[in-house]
Amino acid sequence: MNTSLIINAENIAYKVNDFKLFHNLSFTVEKGEALHVQGANGSGKSTLLRIILGITNQTKGKIEINSEKGISYLGHKNALKNYLSLEDNILLMELDDHLDLLKYIDLLGLKKLLEVNVANLSYGQQKKLALLRLFLNESDLIVLDEPFVGLDDNTQEILSNFLKDQLNKNKGIIYTSHISCSLESKILLLK
Amino acid sequence: MIKKFIHQFASPKTYLFQVNRFYPYIFYISLIIYTFSLIWGLLFTPQDFVQGNSFRIIYLHVPASFLSQSLYVAMAFASITYLVWRVKLAAYLIIAIAPVGAMTTFVALISGSLWGIPTWGTWWQWDARITSTLILFIMYLGLISLHNSFSNYEKADKLLSWLVIVGAVNIPIIKKSVDWWSTLHQSASITLTDKPSIDPSMFYPLIGSIIGFFGLIICLVLISSKHQILIREKTKSWIKDYV
Amino acid sequence: MFSFAFNSFEEAIYMNGHGIYVWIVFSIVISCLAAFFISYKNKIQKIKKKLNESN
Amino acid sequence: MKILRLEYLKLRKKTRSWLGPILVFWLIMLAYPLTVEFLQDKLEIGFFSVLWIAILISMMLATEDIFIEDYNDGSLEQIMIKNSSFQFLVSMRIVIYWLMIGVPISGLSFFFSLGTTEEIFLSLSIFPLALISSYIFLNLFVLGNALSLNKGSLLGALVTMPLALPVLIVLGKSVISIQLGINFLEFILLLLGCLSIIMIIVPVIVSYIIKAHLE
Numbered sequence: 001m002n003t004s005l006i007i008n009a010e011n012i013a014y015k016v017n018d019f020k021l022f023h024n025l026s027f028t029v030e031k032g033e034a035l036h037v038q039g040a041n042g043s044g045k046s047t048l049l050r051i052i053l054g055i056t057n058q059t060k061g062k063i064e065i066n067s068e069k070g071i072s073y074l075g076h077k078n079a080l081k082n083y084l085s086l087e088d089n090i091l092l093m094e095l096d097d098h099l100d101l102l103k104y105i106d107l108l109g110l111k112k113l114l115e116v117n118v119a120n121l122s123y124g125q126q127k128k129l130a131l132l133r134l135f136l137n138e139s140d141l142i143v144l145d146e147p148f149v150g151l152d153d154n155t156q157e158i159l160s161n162f163l164k165d166q167l168n169k170n171k172g173i174i175y176t177s178h179i180s181c182s183l184e185s186k187i188l189l190l191k
Numbered sequence: 192m193i194k195k196f197i198h199q200f201a202s203p204k205t206y207l208f209q210v211n212r213f214y215p216y217i218f219y220i221s222l223i224i225y226t227f228s229l230i231w232g233l234l235f236t237p238q239d240f241v242q243g244n245s246f247r248i249i250y251l252h253v254p255a256s257f258l259s260q261s262l263y264v265a266m267a268f269a270s271i272t273y274l275v276w277r278v279k280l281a282a283y284l285i286i287a288i289a290p291v292g293a294m295t296t297f298v299a300l301i302s303g304s305l306w307g308i309p310t311w312g313t314w315w316q317w318d319a320r321i322t323s324t325l326i327l328f329i330m331y332l333g334l335i336s337l338h339n340s341f342s343n344y345e346k347a348d349k350l351l352s353w354l355v356i357v358g359a360v361n362i363p364i365i366k367k368s369v370d371w372w373s374t375l376h377q378s379a380s381i382t383l384t385d386k387p388s389i390d391p392s393m394f395y396p397l398i399g400s401i402i403g404f405f406g407l408i409i410c411l412v413l414i415s416s417k418h419q420i421l422i423r424e425k426t427k428s429w430i431k432d433y434v
Numbered sequence: 435m436f437s438f439a440f441n442s443f444e445e446a447i448y449m450n451g452h453g454i455y456v457w458i459v460f461s462i463v464i465s466c467l468a469a470f471f472i473s474y475k476n477k478i479q480k481i482k483k484k485l486n487e488s489n
Numbered sequence: 490m491k492i493l494r495l496e497y498l499k500l501r502k503k504t505r506s507w508l509g510p511i512l513v514f515w516l517i518m519l520a521y522p523l524t525v526e527f528l529q530d531k532l533e534i535g536f537f538s539v540l541w542i543a544i545l546i547s548m549m550l551a552t553e554d555i556f557i558e559d560y561n562d563g564s565l566e567q568i569m570i571k572n573s574s575f576q577f578l579v580s581m582r583i584v585i586y587w588l589m590i591g592v593p594i595s596g597l598s599f600f601f602s603l604g605t606t607e608e609i610f611l612s613l614s615i616f617p618l619a620l621i622s623s624y625i626f627l628n629l630f631v632l633g634n635a636l637s638l639n640k641g642s643l644l645g646a647l648v649t650m651p652l653a654l655p656v657l658i659v660l661g662k663s664v665i666s667i668q669l670g671i672n673f674l675e676f677i678l679l680l681l682g683c684l685s686i687i688m689i690i691v692p693v694i695v696s697y698i699i700k701a702h703l704e
Binding site: 245407 | 437438439440446449450451452453455456458459460462463466467470471474475477478481482485486489
């Protein structure tokens, strides 16, 4: 296998009951490359991402993921516990002893909120907290499902800068987004 | 090797064609055997010495209670086949057997309970066998409702087969524990298990009714699995040719 | 072995008072079997009809 | 044991989840004497049946939200991606639930038993029985809840009930053998044997079931 490939998908297909979402889908993601998955609602974008994450199995075809340091994922669901404070959530994400933690908390403007319960935060603030998981993870593949939704302009820019930086570090990115971003990427259109 | 073998011979298509070929023979032969044995048993065997005429329920009850457990065992085998080799046909069979098994268990319960009125003087006795049959019935209901609550068939199949396997492990435990528990109570004066050596004129129709009922239940399983295949494979091209 | 166990047809129905249980069980068993056979046949017919229409 | 600490942190902050079952248990045990004419021997007849069923029901309540929360907020997906052992997580979570709910309930069982029967030895033997049975019930309801994950606890209870009945039978037997002075240690050994099998099997099956749910 070509070692510069992070994802190599050949002819993958997925169907639920009798409903075919997509079939004969082939694509690759190389190191330092971003893939933007586009398509209408219900065209199977999220399912494709779940297949890449290894949560869902494809019905047909072969997909190889070459990520030694794991995958990081940010989806519609933030995986936060809303009855816990921000601090406790960071503990749960096991990021509490990370070197860059304070830097990113400062950057995202979460410092004043550390004692607050997640339930009392706005959606955007919750999403920022979820972004910490992404920022502090050293994986070779980043999978994002609508990462820009709910974020203010400033944070959107922080996120795209982070992603560009990751591309320069030879990581792979695959994402879906209805909000246009400045990330240079290949396009995969699902019909 | 095994996987390839199973996949070749367990394709829904081959299965459906074989079913259609053999179904009428099985159906009519077992119908004839069952009718004949029931008439023989219900009308022609001599009265039982102890129980009088109520013993004739045996010809209706025993086949059902015998099959209620066998069907569960069949489901357990199908579940293992599905989980290990991912044979789709096995998954269809599990959910095809479940309602038939529930019906058989229901029949066994009702007939046992009605049999109890003239023999024990009560319609419900917390007898070991009845209790474990009741639990079996609850298990069947659980299986059916679990499968019905998921719209994604594949997910439903997987969960169902796990539950069937857990239940299959549980069945002997339940039987053992219930047997053990019921020894606390005074044992029923007439149990279904140890009969005095049965007269051949009562025995042959019993065997006949078991075989006939077995055949009819097999037929039910066959058509309910056919129903499953038609539902689940309706987009396949061979189905269109078939219909 | 094959002699009619009862003296008359009425007696066969009555069975010394046990007839009611025997025949209730009999009708339950037969109707359950019949109901399952008929309902599956109907369901299969319905699906086949639908598939034929869509072809 | 970081994972134990984190699970503890989560359950501790969900007061409703751990205090609720204990309160329900307490309520059932307090309500029981009120339904019986107040005569000591009449109270004792049904006491243990109510005790075991109260433990069963409180364990059912305890497990109600054991996975659904993680399923709804997407934590399960993050766990799967991380490739950390699901089985281990499930068994650790059960341990924490048992420590926070099962152990207090077993303690309460001791006191209620002592209050009702006024026999110290009997009540002391009830304590380990309650400890073991609460752990078994937790495992069984976890299995049922995993199966019916987002389909409501009614389905879970229906699925779990046949699994729990043999345990109830053994519990009833052991109380009688304690009361009659027969060797009851073998019952505890039997329950421990069941427990050791269940402890290993349930997390494995649950992890498969949850993976099937996420698909």
